[in-house]
Each structure stands twice: as C-alpha cells, then as structure tokens.
Amino acid sequence: MVYKVSGSDLFKQPFIIGSDFKFLNLTDQLRMDFLDSRRQSNAGKVIAVAFFIAGCVVMLKQMYSPSYTTRPTWYITFSQHELGVTHVLVTGGAGYIGSHAALRLLKDSYRVTIVDNLSRGNLGAVKVLHEQFPEPGRLQFIYADLGDAKAVSKIFAENTFDAVMHFAAVAYVGESTMEPLRYYHNITSNTLVVLEAMAAHNVKTLIYSSTCATYGEPVKMPIREETPQLPINPYGKAKKMAEDIIIDFSNTTDMAVMILRYFNVIGSDPEGRLGEAPRPELREHGRISGACFDAARGIIPGLKVKGTDYKTADGTCVRDYIDVTDLVDAHVKALAHAKPRKVGIYNVGTGKGRSVKEFVDACKKATGVEIKVEYLDRRPGDYAEVFSDPSKIKQELNWTAQYTDLQESLKIAWKWQKSHLNGY
Known part of the structure; x- marks a missing residue:
C-alpha cells in the first residue's frame, strides 16, 4: 500500500x-x-x-489511469523530468538524519520525495519541511515500506527520480544484538529492493548512507577507507552486506555510487527547525545524546555509561562525534560529485575521538544540569575506540567538518529538545 x-x-x-x-x-x-x-x-x-x-x-x-488528463499539477511535476531540476528520492526522510538531509536538499533547490514507513521517523518532521517549502512541486511524502517490493516498484513507476539518497534503516547497535534477523532483513533485503527498482526504472545515481560500524574494532587508528571491514555486531554486518550488494551491482552497470561511512551523529538544525525525537520505547537503544537529554529533563533518573574498562585513556569508549549538519553537507556534496561507473567511498567524521566521559561532561555544561551518572558493565557489540581519517573526503569532495565544538552542538540540540518536550 x-x-x-x-x-x-x-x-x-x-x-x-x-x-x-x-x-x-x-x-x-x-x-x-x-x-x-x-x-x-x-x-x-x-x-x-x-x-x-x-x-x-x-x-x-x-x-491515476493513463488516460486521465487533469491530474493534479504536483502529480505531473513529480512524474516528469524537468530541465535544471534534480529529483531526489530520500528513503527514511522522516527520520532524524533523513529529515535534515531533505531540508538541505530543498534549501539547495532540489525536488524531494520522501518515502518512510514512520516506524522510526516522525511525520511532524515532514510537516516542518512542508511549512518551510510549501510551493507545489518541491516536496512530496509517500508512506510506504521498503520491504514491500510491489509498493516500491509502484513508487518508481509513478515518479521520475534522478537520484536516490538511501537512509532508511534500523540503526541501533544494542538492538541489533537482540534482534539480528530483523536487522539483516531490514537493512540488506530492503536495500536490495531499492536497487532492483532503480535498475528497472533506469535511476542511475545512489548515495548510500552507511556507517563506521562496518569496520568493527580496527587495530590501528584513525580509520581510513582502506581499513579492513570486520564488523562485530549485526548492525555493522548488515550494513557491510548492503555495501557489498551495491558495489557488486554497480560493477555491472554505469551507475554513479557514493558510499558514506559516518560516525556518531549529534546535534540538530542550527535554526531550530528539526531535531531528534526517537520513539519512547527506543530510548534505551538510542544515541548517547538522547540519553543525556532525557537525564537532564528528568525523564530518566540518570545516565547509564556502559563500560569503564576499555583500553582508552579514561576507560570509556572513544567515538568520533559528527554534527548532523556536517553529515548532510557531506551527502549533498557526494551527490554533486557522483560520476557514472564510479564508486566513491568516504569516511565522514571529524578525525578526533572523544571519550564517553568527555561527552557526558560536555552534555552537563550544554544543558546546565548536573546529570547523575551510573557506570555499568559493557554493552554487547560495542568496541573501545573508533575515529576517522577524513582526509580523502576533504581532498576529493572538498568537505571538512565545520561544527566540531562538541559542547556547542549539544547546546543547539538541547535548545530544540527544550522547545519540543513531546517531540514534534
């Protein structure tokens, strides 16, 4: 449907x-x-x-019959190519990262179609995008599940896409260790359905939003694109499988493919239009920033830090925190640089690792709340230290992270959280 x-x-x-x-x-x-x-x-x-x-x-x-000649203007607009306009399908565009990407694309005069089943996304984010860009022919939202091959084929048949930016996926490491089959199906099978639809309808450009989890726990830091991919949790393994499918398929076609492996995402739209609003039942599996904000708001009694015996400076995990505004900038630059018969693979990070303890300290300062912290055993599937070497994306796409002040990114996100206590 x-x-x-x-x-x-x-x-x-x-x-x-x-x-x-x-x-x-x-x-x-x-x-x-x-x-x-x-x-x-x-x-x-x-x-x-x-x-x-x-x-x-x-x-x-x-x-919607072929003979009907008075279809709505917007319907015709999205079903035809228009000179000088690039029509991008954003899967998962109602989600945290996908909605920010859609906002940036619309701001840059792209035509955007969002496909989302709202299992993790928020319709409120789509409403904000519509309010910002209400003009006909700019934005459409399609409620559909990428696991439904018939529905996906129909979407591609009735719309003319120039490119696909594929964000849609379940994406929590902890949850993946408890529901591995769900993760393999959602990430790998759904990507396959998208690729089959692209092939059937001659859509030649794919920007795939991947993850640093495909690397697992490398021996040497920082992580380069050539670092061996040895994922240690179902989320990373499924994402790597999807990458392999994309690369194998691209070898038989003239597709333009860009794969972006990004690190831990934080922040929100600097103008306060969008933010992160996970489902309440997913808070336990969510990002550390969400947990910090929940603790600061009193939704949970305190913050649980899992793992203090890692081989790092202070015993807690070290991660490369990338602001969502920088992340979507990298995706848009990748789209602009995508070339037929080429596969570009890039790490999107700051190049600097921060420990969980450092993150918690920054969150306390950003919120002004003395958050209670409880230290627990390690979480299954986690790794001690990961941070990127972003030199390749800087050299080839002219991209560099701009929002590198951890406390400032958290402060911006906290402002949105305070003004959206019940999400969207």
Missing part, C-alpha cells in the same frame, strides 16, 4: 494511490487509520459512507 501526499494537500485530504483505497488520517499520534463504517451505529450513515467510498474509488481510479 502506498499513500502519497504533496504540496498544499499535505496534512489536509491527501491523494491515495493503490488498488485498496484507504483513507489517510494524519493525527498528532501519527497513526494511519482506516475509515471503518462498522463504527457507525446508524444504518443510514453506513450507506452514506459506502456511497462516499465508492465515489472516491471511481474518482481516484480515473485520476
């Missing part, structure tokens, strides 16, 4: 695509509900609803 919403219709009565016509209810709870006539107690209302649905089905079937 595919739900498609765009332009001035976004968050009003949307257009609905599919053989089973279901009504899209965009509530504050972000639920997709069906109009169920059985809830009506009056027989007359049931009959009226039935006639209404039948009329909508006829109208929509006509609207």
Whole structure:
C-alpha cells in the first residue's frame, strides 16, 4: 500500500494511490487509520459512507489511469523530468538524519520525495519541511515500506527520480544484538529492493548512507577507507552486506555510487527547525545524546555509561562525534560529485575521538544540569575506540567538518529538545 501526499494537500485530504483505497488520517499520534463504517451505529450513515467510498474509488481510479488528463499539477511535476531540476528520492526522510538531509536538499533547490514507513521517523518532521517549502512541486511524502517490493516498484513507476539518497534503516547497535534477523532483513533485503527498482526504472545515481560500524574494532587508528571491514555486531554486518550488494551491482552497470561511512551523529538544525525525537520505547537503544537529554529533563533518573574498562585513556569508549549538519553537507556534496561507473567511498567524521566521559561532561555544561551518572558493565557489540581519517573526503569532495565544538552542538540540540518536550 502506498499513500502519497504533496504540496498544499499535505496534512489536509491527501491523494491515495493503490488498488485498496484507504483513507489517510494524519493525527498528532501519527497513526494511519482506516475509515471503518462498522463504527457507525446508524444504518443510514453506513450507506452514506459506502456511497462516499465508492465515489472516491471511481474518482481516484480515473485520476491515476493513463488516460486521465487533469491530474493534479504536483502529480505531473513529480512524474516528469524537468530541465535544471534534480529529483531526489530520500528513503527514511522522516527520520532524524533523513529529515535534515531533505531540508538541505530543498534549501539547495532540489525536488524531494520522501518515502518512510514512520516506524522510526516522525511525520511532524515532514510537516516542518512542508511549512518551510510549501510551493507545489518541491516536496512530496509517500508512506510506504521498503520491504514491500510491489509498493516500491509502484513508487518508481509513478515518479521520475534522478537520484536516490538511501537512509532508511534500523540503526541501533544494542538492538541489533537482540534482534539480528530483523536487522539483516531490514537493512540488506530492503536495500536490495531499492536497487532492483532503480535498475528497472533506469535511476542511475545512489548515495548510500552507511556507517563506521562496518569496520568493527580496527587495530590501528584513525580509520581510513582502506581499513579492513570486520564488523562485530549485526548492525555493522548488515550494513557491510548492503555495501557489498551495491558495489557488486554497480560493477555491472554505469551507475554513479557514493558510499558514506559516518560516525556518531549529534546535534540538530542550527535554526531550530528539526531535531531528534526517537520513539519512547527506543530510548534505551538510542544515541548517547538522547540519553543525556532525557537525564537532564528528568525523564530518566540518570545516565547509564556502559563500560569503564576499555583500553582508552579514561576507560570509556572513544567515538568520533559528527554534527548532523556536517553529515548532510557531506551527502549533498557526494551527490554533486557522483560520476557514472564510479564508486566513491568516504569516511565522514571529524578525525578526533572523544571519550564517553568527555561527552557526558560536555552534555552537563550544554544543558546546565548536573546529570547523575551510573557506570555499568559493557554493552554487547560495542568496541573501545573508533575515529576517522577524513582526509580523502576533504581532498576529493572538498568537505571538512565545520561544527566540531562538541559542547556547542549539544547546546543547539538541547535548545530544540527544550522547545519540543513531546517531540514534534
């Protein structure tokens, strides 16, 4: 099933695509509900609803039939190439990183289609993007699951994409160790579905958002692109498998492929439009920044630091924290530099490692809260130290991290958190 919403219709009565016509209810709870006539107690209302649905089905079937000539302007816009306009499909575009990427693409005058099943993303982020760029033909949102090959094929058939920026994935190391099959299926199989659709519909450019978790725990630091990939958790292993699929497929085509392996993401939009709002049930698996903010807000009693006996300066894990604004800048630069028959692989990081203890200290200063810290045993699947050598991306894409003040990035993100206590 595919739900498609765009332009001035976004968050009003949307257009609905599919053989089973279901009504899209965009509530504050972000639920997709069906109009169920059985809830009506009056027989007359049931009959009226039935006639209404039948009329909508006829109208929509006509609207999306090949012979229909008065389709909405936005529908035609997204289904045709336009000279000088690059149409980018952003998978997972309602998520934390994907929404920031969509914002940057829209700001840079790209046409954007977001596909997301909202299992990890937030419809509120899409609403913010629409409010910022309400013009017809700029942004459309499609509710669909990338695991549904039929739905994905339909999306590609009814839209003309110039490039795909693939973010959609479950992405928590701890969760991956508890639900490995889910991670292998979600990351590897879904990427395969996207590639098959790209091949079938002649979409030639792919920007793949990967992870430093594919490297595992290298013996030597910093991590270069040539560092052996020996992932130690299902998340990293699944991401590496997806990379292998992409590279093997690109060898048989003239695709332009860019693979970005990024490190730990922090921060939010400096102008306060977007932020990170994970599902409450995912807080335990989420990023350390989210846990710090939850502790500062009193949502949880304190911060749990897992592992103090690593072979690092202070015993806690060392990571390379990259601001989300820098990360999406790298993705957009990769898109601009993508070349047919070429595969570019780049580490996206600051080149500097910070320990968890350092991070916690920076978070305390950014929030102004004396966060309680509890030290626990190691978390399965974690590694002691990872940070990047970003020299290749600097040399080839002219990209360098600009937001390197850890405390300042956390301060910006904290400001968004305080003004969005219940998320979007």
